[in-house]
Amino acid sequence: xxxxxxxxxxxxxxxxxxxxxxxxxxxxxxxxxxxxxxxxxxxxxxxxxxxxxxxxxxxxxxxxxxxxxxxxxxxxxxxxxxxxxxxxxxxxxxxxxxxxxxxxxxxxxxxxxxxxxxxxxxxxxxxxxxxxxxxxxxxxxxxxxxxxxxxxxxxxxxxxxxxxxxxxxxxxxxxxxxxxxxxxxxxxxxxxxxxxxxxxxxxxxxxxxxxxxxxxxxxxxxxxxxxxxxxxxxxxxxxxxxxxxxxxxxxxxxxxxxxxxx
Amino acid sequence: xxxxxxxxxxxxxxxxxxxxxxxxxxxxxxxxxxxxxxxxxxxxxxxxxxxxxxxxxxxxxxxxxxxxxxxxxxxxxxxxxxxxxxxxxxxxxxxxxxxxxxxxxxxxxxxxxxxxxxxxxxxxxxxxxxxxxxxxxxxxxxxxxxxxxxxxxxxxxxxxxxxxxxxxxxxxxxxxxxxxxxxxxxxxxxxxxxxxxxxxxxxxxxxxxxxxxxxxxxxxxxxxxxxxxxxxxxxxxxxxxxxxxxxxxxxxxxxxxxxxxx
Numbered sequence: 001x002x003x004x005x006x007x008x009x010x011x012x013x014x015x016x017x018x019x020x021x022x023x024x025x026x027x028x029x030x031x032x033x034x035x036x037x038x039x040x041x042x043x044x045x046x047x048x049x050x051x052x053x054x055x056x057x058x059x060x061x062x063x064x065x066x067x068x069x070x071x072x073x074x075x076x077x078x079x080x081x082x083x084x085x086x087x088x089x090x091x092x093x094x095x096x097x098x099x100x101x102x103x104x105x106x107x108x109x110x111x112x113x114x115x116x117x118x119x120x121x122x123x124x125x126x127x128x129x130x131x132x133x134x135x136x137x138x139x140x141x142x143x144x145x146x147x148x149x150x151x152x153x154x155x156x157x158x159x160x161x162x163x164x165x166x167x168x169x170x171x172x173x174x175x176x177x178x179x180x181x182x183x184x185x186x187x188x189x190x191x192x193x194x195x196x197x198x199x200x201x202x203x204x205x206x207x208x209x210x211x212x213x214x215x216x217x218x219x220x221x222x223x224x225x226x227x228x229x230x231x232x233x234x235x236x237x238x239x240x241x242x243x244x245x246x247x248x249x250x251x252x253x254x255x256x257x258x259x260x261x262x
Numbered sequence: 263x264x265x266x267x268x269x270x271x272x273x274x275x276x277x278x279x280x281x282x283x284x285x286x287x288x289x290x291x292x293x294x295x296x297x298x299x300x301x302x303x304x305x306x307x308x309x310x311x312x313x314x315x316x317x318x319x320x321x322x323x324x325x326x327x328x329x330x331x332x333x334x335x336x337x338x339x340x341x342x343x344x345x346x347x348x349x350x351x352x353x354x355x356x357x358x359x360x361x362x363x364x365x366x367x368x369x370x371x372x373x374x375x376x377x378x379x380x381x382x383x384x385x386x387x388x389x390x391x392x393x394x395x396x397x398x399x400x401x402x403x404x405x406x407x408x409x410x411x412x413x414x415x416x417x418x419x420x421x422x423x424x425x426x427x428x429x430x431x432x433x434x435x436x437x438x439x440x441x442x443x444x445x446x447x448x449x450x451x452x453x454x455x456x457x458x459x460x461x462x463x464x465x466x467x468x469x470x471x472x473x474x475x476x477x478x479x480x481x482x483x484x485x486x487x488x489x490x491x492x493x494x495x496x497x498x499x500x501x502x503x504x505x506x507x508x509x510x511x512x513x514x515x516x517x518x519x520x521x522x523x524x
Contacts, residue, residue: 051313073341074336075336078344081339081340083417095364096365101344103358133356133404136402151347154352
């Protein structure tokens with residue numbers, strides 16, 4: 001099977017033009033088949049404020065109301081996605097921007113209301129992904145650039161966490177490719193000591209993870225990312241890596257700088 | 263060669279949820295291979311006002327400044343395009359939303375500054391379209407839904423007239439398909455008498471057009487659409503039709519209701 005890199009970037013890269021330009025040059029230089037999954041970034045909040053859309057929280061969780069799903073459809077699926085695509089095209093990378101609605105690549109269901117109604121948030125129907133369509137693009141030498149948006153198949157766009165989008169797509173494509181899923185963030189990798197940038201854990205497995213959890217060594221923010229990483233590994237993805245966006249090319253090679261899950 | 267319908271809708275359809283829903287049901291029912299090209303609509307102006315983006319005119323022509331190109335990238339390429347795609351998906355039409363930057367389908371150059379600097383407006387590089395990529399999608403049974411945005415190949419999105427986008431794509435694809443290009447608007451067709459909805463000109467050719475112009479029978483608004491129609495016909499498109507969005511299915515059949523250019 002051929003190799004495929006699935007690379008996820010978050011708001012910290014998107015929010016700074018300098019970081020973004022530097023990252024996209026590296027991404028364009030990644031050899032072979034690849035997919036970019038991007039998160040949101042602060043621009044949605046800024047534009048939302050200008051439009052008078054008040055962030056709506058219940059128990060500390062942001063609710064995606066109707067105004068907000070339109071806002072993120074516009075900003076994630078339009079502004080950010082197309083800027084990434086146009087920039088990659090300028091670097092001779094044949095990017096094609098997609099949301100989960102496009103070619104039905106990521107169908108989802110609106111999260112069921114239990115204690116909290118999260119609004120227009122999508123839980124992915126992982127067994128019904130439009131993987132054939134996505135593979136047609138990849139095998140046609142296009143580079144999908146995927147926004148963290150899904151749809152319910154009834155005409156409604158939904159908001160879905162970008163880390164989860166990357167993980168679910170990686171699992172589905174691992175049946176056809178040898179996938180390395182790379183989560184880029186602002187640190188060199190998962191750190192043994194959060195205060196020490198040089199304490200990167202090079203190899204993560206379940207035992208190591210359980211030890212870190214019981215020693216309370218992991219920052220809260222990293223936990224969902226680690227969960228997504230293990231989900232991917234446990235469901236057929238060959239390798240998952242958490243590392244710095246600046247180290248992308250090293251992390252696409254054999255001698256990685258980030259934390260490798262195997 | 264196989265048939266291909268390229269159908270363009272404008273703001274009048276997009277601005278009303280009822281018109282849009284009714285149109286999309288018809289579009290989803292059009293048999294065989296098809297492409298939808300959509301215009302903007304008033305929502306961009308509304309959102310622009312809320313964001314404090316002042317429309318900027320020189321000699322009566324709207325200028326696409328930096329704030330405006332970001333606005334239309336967001337609204338045309340995100341909000342409108344993805345709502346169309348999600349709705350079509352709910353009608354079992356395998357839509358995939360694209361701008362001209364995606365898969366480099368429509369490269370353009372920023373319009374040269376002569377008397378007026380129109381800003382980020384793109385004149386299409388008709389000889390360099392990414393037609394192979396577009397054809398890969400079509401032959402993979404996807405239905406491209408194209409926003410009126412192009413890019414300069416240097417990372418900048420550009421604003422391009424949707425009628426022109428439809429015409430240029432129709433010409434390029436006419437080398438591989440028997441193309442019928444259909445411009446949907448709010449009248450039944452080109453009218454012999456603008457006050458009489460029943461005076462549709464069924465068949466338009468150059469002689470008829472010249473006679474109508476010298477008799478001053480054509481409304482100003484229709485002239486650019488007619489120019490685009492003749493451009494398409496003169497450059498290999500088999501048939502061009504101008505008609506009512508409500509008559510789409512008839513206009514995709516043999517017994518058309520609108521104005522046919524041949």
